Amino acid sequence: MSNKRKLLIDTDAGVDDAQAILLALTNPDVEVIGITCVDGNTNTHQVGLNVLRILQVVNRLDIPVYIGCTEPLLGDKKPSNEYHGVDGFGDVPDENAPDSSHLQTEHGVSALVRLSKEHEGEITLVCIGPLTNIAMAVRMDSKFGSRIKHCYIMGGNHEGKGNMTASAEFNFYADPEAAYVVLNQLKSPITMVTWETCENHPLSWEFYRRARGPDTPINNLLREVEKHSAKFAEDNEWGSFVTADELVMSCFLNSDVIKNSCDVYATVDTKGQYTCGQMVVDWKSFMKQPNNVTIITDIHQSKYEELLLGLNC
Ligand SMILES: [Ca+2]
Numbered sequence: 001m002s003n004k005r006k007l008l009i010d011t012d013a014g015v016d017d018a019q020a021i022l023l024a025l026t027n028p029d030v031e032v033i034g035i036t037c038v039d040g041n042t043n044t045h046q047v048g049l050n051v052l053r054i055l056q057v058v059n060r061l062d063i064p065v066y067i068g069c070t071e072p073l074l075g076d077k078k079p080s081n082e083y084h085g086v087d088g089f090g091d092v093p094d095e096n097a098p099d100s101s102h103l104q105t106e107h108g109v110s111a112l113v114r115l116s117k118e119h120e121g122e123i124t125l126v127c128i129g130p131l132t133n134i135a136m137a138v139r140m141d142s143k144f145g146s147r148i149k150h151c152y153i154m155g156g157n158h159e160g161k162g163n164m165t166a167s168a169e170f171n172f173y174a175d176p177e178a179a180y181v182v183l184n185q186l187k188s189p190i191t192m193v194t195w196e197t198c199e200n201h202p203l204s205w206e207f208y209r210r211a212r213g214p215d216t217p218i219n220n221l222l223r224e225v226e227k228h229s230a231k232f233a234e235d236n237e238w239g240s241f242v243t244a245d246e247l248v249m250s251c252f253l254n255s256d257v258i259k260n261s262c263d264v265y266a267t268v269d270t271k272g273q274y275t276c277g278q279m280v281v282d283w284k285s286f287m288k289q290p291n292n293v294t295i296i297t298d299i300h301q302s303k304y305e306e307l308l309l310g311l312n313c
Contacts, residue, residue: 004031006122007252008115010068010108011245012040012129012171013050014088015222015229020128020245021051022218023311025058027253033123034115036066036108040129040174041080042088044070045100047129050089052098057221061102068108068133072175080174081164083232090228112137116147125151125188126252128245130171135178138185145186154248155179156268156279157195158295168277169195172268176277180268183279183292190293191261193248194279201247201299202240203308211305216312250307251296257307260298265289 007030011017024030035055037047048067055061071077085091104111112133116123125148127134134151137144145151155171156179164173172179183190203211208230212223233241250257265282267289269275282289 002031004029005124006119007032008034008036008112008123008125010036010038010125010127010129010133011047011051012038012042012088013047013054014041014129014245015084015090015225016243016245017041017128018050018054018089018225019222019243019311020249021054022058023246023249023253023307024126025055025060026311030253032063033119034064034066034111036068036112036133038068038108038129038133039070039072039077040171041084042086044068046087048103049097049100050087052102053089053094053221056098057217061098064104064111065102066104066106066108066111069136072130072132073135073177078174081170083229085228089225092224092227108133109136109140113141113144116144120147121149124149124252126249127151127153127155128248130174131155131178131182132175134186135181138181145188148186148188151186151188151190152248152252153182153190153192154245155194156192156266158266158279158281158297159196160278161196161199162278163195165277167275169279172279173277176268176270179277180270183267191251191296192293193244193251193296195244197296197299198242198244198247201301201304202242203305204240207305208241211308211312214312219312246308247299247304250304251299254303254307257299257303258296259300261294261296263291263294265291266293266295
């Protein structure tokens, strides 16, 4: 019997999703048992195709990829930003990419519920897109979360700083109601990397160039799909390269990356005129709710960078 940690990834791939997924696929202690796709950086079907491109690079097309929800819970699809390109992968299609016949026919949410039963108490869920599929799984089966060992989330903000609006981070902005359901009703342990933690730990351009230097199949894919976002960053005069999904995946893969965290009660504003999608942290326990999330507030930068450099070894 395998001692590997069982991992389910829920993604809206997404250039930073690509590197995050590759970190998991190349980790010898982790078994990725499935990947579910959600609408976010691009439409859900295209997310599935992007995931197949990632799997092909590491010869892991045997891992099942499921198409999940194609719209947020309320159906109010919001425009993505230009950072990831229209296809989520920097608009550099690969004519040798696997076609959609490699995608599973089972719906992503059904797959989440089924796999949670087949591997009860063993699965870690790493969520790197809007939380629509996870919220739907909670609604389909109220015991879903209690069968999950741990849930890691990239999303939300703990200081009210947004990257899509003045106050909302992209994944929570894209589906605030789903984020609300997951934080309040999933009932598994939840560890989060929020936008501020990402923004506070950027990679220098010098490090980025060094990481992408070696001529490997993984780097060849990442260099291609990151071209558009790197140019976006350059055009907008970003002094450094901010990563997000890679950071939460790294914290799951190696807890030594985590330097500081805090346990708190946090929820999501779904109605505010200016704050829809903002995570609300009850720092002073006004709401008298039990803690429901662990927020990673600081990381060991050198350990994180070591993990990223290891991706191409
Ligand atoms: Ca993502």
